[in-house]
Structure formats: C-alpha cells, structure tokens
Amino acid sequence: MFGDFDRDGHPDLLSTAVGTMPKGQPDSLDHQSRVVWYQNPGKPATGKWVRHVIEDRLPAAIHGRPVDLDADGDLDVVMAHGMRVECDPKISRHQVAWYENTSAGKGIPRWKRHLVGRLPFAFEANTGDIDSDGDIDIVATAWSKGDRVVWFENAGGGKWTQHVVRTDFRAANQVILADLDGDKRLDIVAGADDGSRRVQGSLLGAMVAKRPGEEKNERASVKVAGRGSTGCVFVVGWRDLRYELPT
Template sequence: DEDILATNPIALYENVDGNGTFALRQTIHEERVAAIAFADVDLDKDIDIVSMSSPWGFNRSTPITWHENVNDIFEARHPVDAHSINAPGSVLAVDLDGDGDSDVLAPLKWRTIGWYENLDGKGTFGSAKVIAQSEFESIFDFAGISVQAGDVDGDGDIDVLAHVSEQDSIVWYENIDGTGSFADARVLFVPPRINDDPFGFEVADLDGDSALDLLIFDSMEIAWYKNEDGRGTYRAVQTIYDHADDPYVGMSVVVDFDGDGDVDLLKRSRCSMEFIENNGTGNFLDPIVLLDDLCRRLEVFRYYDYFFTVSDVDLDGDLDFVWPDEVGFFWRENRSDNIHEFTAPEVLVTTQFYRSRPCAFVDLDGDDDLDIVATVHDGNYQIAWYERRLLGDVNDDGIFNSTDLVLVFQAGEYEDQIVANSTFDDGDWNGDGEFDSADLVRVFQAGTYDAAAISTSDVAGAIDQLLANDDLLKPRFGIRDRIAASPRLSEYD
C-alpha cells in the first residue's frame, strides 16, 4: 500500500491499515526543505531520500543531503554538497553516467546547472560537475528554475532539460557519451508568449511512439510539443487548454487517470478539477469537469491551495485526489464504477504542523504499501513520514487485538485533559492529538479488532469479554453519545 511523504520539514505518514489510515512515523528533516527526490542511493534495496534546503534570511546556503534508510528509520544524514549556494528549484536523483547508481542533478549557483556523481554506488558523492554555466545573466539565468531529465534523442542515455526564464525557452543538454559529458545548450523551442513565465514543463510520451514529448504549462495555456523524429526535434502540435480567462489556474498533473495505458492530464483551477483525456495518439479531448465545488469552504478545511496529488489511497485500483491544507491532508475517493464521480472530502491525515505542501506516496518501509512523505511547515519547513498501518495496531505486529488495547491504556493518556499529547501509539486513532472515546468509536467501527481465542492475561481477557458484549460496550465507551460527535468533516456551507 502507499504511504505519504510531505516536505518542509520532511514528515512520513505511515499507512496504518492499507485502506488509507496513516500515522506519523518520523520527522525526517527539520531544516527548510525546498525539494526532495527518492532513490536507492546506496543500492541496499530500500528507498532513500535526497533533499535540497532553501535559503532563509541572511543564510543563503542551500545544502543538498541524502537521508539513509536504515531498517526503515531515517537517522543517518550524508552530505551531497554541504556548502552549496544553489537555486532552490528542483533536485533529481537519476543515473547520468550509466553506471547503475543514482547521481544527483540540480540547478546550482547563479546561472549554473550541475550534477554530483555517486562515486561508489554507496552514496559517496563527488564535487559538482558543471553542465551549463552562462556568462550572460539575461540569457541563462537558472536561479530558481527547475530541471528535468530523460532520453530526448533515443540513444539510451539520460539527457538534461531546463527552462531558461529570461527567454522563456526550453533548452536541451545532450549526454554525448552516456557517461555524463554534456553538449552545449540547444534551444528546443521558444513558446509564443511574451513575459509569461511557464509554471513548468513535463517530459512524457504523449502519442505512444516511445519518443519523449513535452508538455508546457504557462499562465496562458497548456501546450503539447511533439518529438517528431525521436531525436529531439520538437514541433508545436496542440494547445490542449487555453486558460487565459482564468487567473486562478493551479497545477496540472500528467498521469494515466483512466487506466487505458496512455497519459492524461488533470488540471486544477480555482473552483474546479478537470480531466483532459488522451485518446492514445496524443489527441487530447475536451475537458471533463470532475469536481466543481472547490470554491466553497468547509467548516475546517479551506481550498485556497491549488496543489494536489493523485494516488490509489484505498487500494481499489483507481486514482483518488489528495490535497494539502493548513491542518493536514484530505482526500476524495474515486468511485471505481464511475471515474467522473467522487465522494465528499474526508480527512486523510491531521498534522500538528501549520501547513503542508503537496505530498508523495512512496513505500519507504518495504511493506508493499505506500506511505506519505510530505513537506510540512511549523515555522520551518520539514520532511515528515506518515506510515500506513492497521488501525489500532500500536505494536505494529499486523494485528489489532487486546494486546494493543492493554498498551494504550497502560500509556495513561486516555482522556487525561492534556492537550494534543497523544500519538497513534498512545491511542490517537483519529489524528486529533487526543486519546479519548472518539478514537475507540473509530477503531471499532473499522472492524479490524481480532479477539484473542485464549486470553494472554487477565487484563487482555477482560478486554476481549468487554468488547464482545454490545450491552457493555455501549455504556462503557459512550458509543451512542459519541458517534454523532466523532471527528468528521461537516457538509459544505
């Protein structure tokens, strides 16, 4: 299943039951994170994290660090470049020299793009190798600009692409020999816009011919540029979407949303989410509105943030929507029998942080589910890991039974009147920071409790007997009184 990763700090939210229940597993990094990437940096068959910091105040340094996954715990931090002053746009982990390990690619100092070689396949990185460095600020100013990588010319190695902000052009640096030696910049094209910096670009095969095409997202339109010969000759083919009249256009995601084997487009605007289907040959059909209620406010959550992520949160074979918000993440389920119909918003993760950015779903602990890794903000940007776990399983043995109940009551935090002092392992199963009867309501409504056939202790046996008796359960835990008050999103205003 999938876990979620957020940044700013980097926080990992564990998927606790495989059905979209997540618990904070670890705050991985607590220092102003600007960008993250995932790769098995040391080739030990687990997923590590590469992060780039952002400048803050008078501290202009933006060090690049990789966080080693050691038995599903991120404690070891290793420098890629501890003293760099980089353009905090993006960082990629990709094999640029063809030796089978992950190198690091990033915009570096003013007007520079470079990469760091993974020298030994174990995460020992060399000094920055410059791919491009301009003498003219007005032509090649890479500050804050993202880079991408892919085999543009079909020769089997990884090339580098970048957006040049001053000229609003996309440039290509060919990997000449497959070992990380790059040619001078080649301007692929200049979009026909003036002073409209693109929001970004994506590299993908849009028409099924195995050549990497380009999608350009700017403040006026979304356009497709076809790689005509598979060798890096690009031509404008289609304006997929013209949003000149929508000043609130948000991000777009390139993904096979309908599961037919080609990549489609999802576009977020101020009030709606639209699905633009690819017919398989690169011809994008008219937009279909999936959600049209994003302007309205919920009682708690606010839709001011235009970022989103798609993932199969509930593991039913289709893609759901996930949004960050000031208090965490919420999701809307894709009803698998109709990809154009979604449920009302539900809380996915409640965080203790002020604000969260878009998250990533990554299996960091190798349990075949996807956790959440997210950049979260509490006055500083950090990386947090939220793990997918079985609801109620506080000892993480894969079973929710009386042993777990004994542990949470022994922790002594049940309705202790101390604000926000409880975690998942202390009995907080609804993410509000408290262990109270609402958590017991949620966990038993989920139906995951496994009563012990033979009680392992007098306490465990007593709990099993209690939970097997509805008449005892209701007054003891206040089910009838608490269900209506259990933490749920209210209806739209």
C-alpha cells in the first residue's frame, strides 16, 4: 500500500513482515514481525528507500492500509495482526490496531498504537464510513479458525464497537468496501478460500448472495474493478473470473 507518510509529495510504501514463531510459544516477543514504511527518496528508480519501523513488538502483522483515521491531516495506519495458525485464540494477542501518526507537519512520523478490538486470526483490515455518520469505521476478516467478517464502529473518543457481519465464512481473507448497489452506502465484498460472497451492508441486517455455480477454492482474493456500461459493479477474482452484481 502507498501513502505520503512524511508529506513531502512523494508516495511512500507501507509493508509488513509476518515473522516467525517457534511452535508451542504463542505470540512470543522474538517473532521478527514488523509494520514498516519505506520513505520514497524522490527518485524511486535510483534513490535509496529508507525503512522506518511503525511496530516491532506486536506479532503477526499481515494486511492493513494507510488512512487519516483521526482527521488531523496526516496518514495513520490500520493493521490486522493475526497471521498465526499455531495460536490458541483464547490466549493470543491477535487484534486489529491503528497507529496514530502523532507528528505535526512534515518529516518522519512518530507512532502510537491504539487497540481497535480483539479478533483471533485477523487477516485484513479496511476502512470507510460504513454507518454514514461522518467518521471512519473499520471492516476486518478473520481467517483460519476465525472464519468471519466483522466491522468496528467508530463510536468516537477512542471507543470501538464490534459488529459481526458473517460467521462460518471459511478462511476469510480479503475484504473491500464499495457502493455496489448505488444507494450511497458502502457495501462489503469479502473473499474466502472456499469461495467469495457478497455481503450487502445494512444496519438493520445483512444479505449474503453466492455467485451462481460457485466452487471451492476458486476465489482467494477480490477486487472491485468499477462500474460497467450496464451500471453494474464488476468484481474480479484472482483467476480473473468476472461477473456482475445487479444494482
């Protein structure tokens, strides 16, 4: 993922390292898991990209994104920490966290971690105003034994409320937000190792629709590719299978 973390006008790179962990030692500190950003030197093809650490003590970092979560004009980072199949969910440190960019003005940011919520086997975190109240919420997946899609409501004042969108969603992985039906509200598209489904967001409930003829293991990632000439939204899978969801 890219974002201008130091506000110098050049896109920087956000990256993670899952790290390693000896079996039988859940979430040890000696895990080598990292959340880092690489500073764009201005001449990306020839210059040196300098690595800066955002997090090196919370294990199992996997997928997240840069976003101005606190609306202060600089980029923060939202991250899922849960890439550990060996962990017991009851004792693991798996969670969704956000990293506040506490620096003022341009330059190298300083970071402060905030807990969004516990989520065993958290895989990906994405952001958007899901409840249309003017602030940024977070949607996340839990893979392996997690098997679910959730969203965290930004209640203000540093408080988050977790809502379950879907359980029994085997090995959930990628998740994106888009207005699929043109009603000016964000919907949720989530992928799983045993196929993908559309989850249409609603504060009053949720609707899940399978793609006709869905097969196991055919969709491990999802991507919204934009609206076609028919006014429908294209969703593209990793096998480049393509179908349209009606508006």
